[in-house]
Amino acid sequence: xxxxxxxxxxxxxxxxxxxxxxxxxxxxxxxxxxxxxxxxxxxxxxxxxxxxxxxxxxxxxxxxxxxxxxxxxxxxxxxxxxxxxxxxxxxxxxxxxxxxxxxxxxxxxxxxxxxxxxxxxxxxxxxxxxxxxxxxxxxxxxxxxxxxxxxxxxxxxxxxxxxxxxxxxxxxxxxxxxxxxxxxxxxxxxxxxxxxxxxxxxxxxxxxxxxxxxxxxxxxxxxxxxx
Numbered sequence: 001x002x003x004x005x006x007x008x009x010x011x012x013x014x015x016x017x018x019x020x021x022x023x024x025x026x027x028x029x030x031x032x033x034x035x036x037x038x039x040x041x042x043x044x045x046x047x048x049x050x051x052x053x054x055x056x057x058x059x060x061x062x063x064x065x066x067x068x069x070x071x072x073x074x075x076x077x078x079x080x081x082x083x084x085x086x087x088x089x090x091x092x093x094x095x096x097x098x099x100x101x102x103x104x105x106x107x108x109x110x111x112x113x114x115x116x117x118x119x120x121x122x123x124x125x126x127x128x129x130x131x132x133x134x135x136x137x138x139x140x141x142x143x144x145x146x147x148x149x150x151x152x153x154x155x156x157x158x159x160x161x162x163x164x165x166x167x168x169x170x171x172x173x174x175x176x177x178x179x180x181x182x183x184x185x186x187x188x189x190x191x192x193x194x195x196x197x198x199x200x201x202x203x204x205x206x207x208x209x210x211x212x213x214x215x216x217x218x219x220x221x222x223x224x225x226x227x
Contacts, residue, residue, distance in 0.1 A: 082151035
């Protein structure tokens with residue numbers, strides 16, 4: 001969205017960024033990075049697990065805490081421009097030296113992996129209704145008003161319908177793709193949890209599963225029957 005061009009990327013600072021299996025593979029293979037360099041498994045409390053197990057991808061690891069379920073997220077790093085705050089490790093930030101600039105907080109921030117950014121980033125702040133293909137959005141400006149740290153203030157102003165009108169078609173396409181990939185990763189997490197392994201083995205598991213998710217099973221195309 002156009003509004004993002006003048007923002008310091010508060011959304012890339014205040015949220016842990018959940019990633020799917022395909023996000024992990026895209027980043028690892030495109031940038032030739034080890035999975036442990038850019039992702040981390042975050043433990044979830046029992047209340048969250050009870051509410052979300054079998055609804056979102058949650059993983060168990062033999063080298064993790066016993067009976068703990070983990071979410072896969074991008075790693076966060078300390079911000080160099082906003083003291084006592086974190087940011088996505090791939091977020092690039094620098095001071096805007098133009099005194100007349102409209103940039104929020106006088107900080108310029110850009111995604112360093114924009115072309116392979118996680119699907120959750122490409123759909124933010126829109127969501128799909130549960131069990132439907134209707135979409136809605138949550139205004140980050142309103143939901144971040146309680147934050148006292150300026151780093152975590154999301155959006156320089158409330159969002160408007162115009163912010164979405166020029167991007168609604170692409171947003172809907174990304175939302176449907178995100179739902180599919182999250183559902184597929186959830187299915188893989190359930191398969192993994194039946195025989196959990198060490199976290200270092202996850203990348204091998206993902207490569208094998210994604211390589212084989214389109215089965216080579218040719219089928220004959222039947223000719224339409226004549227009346």
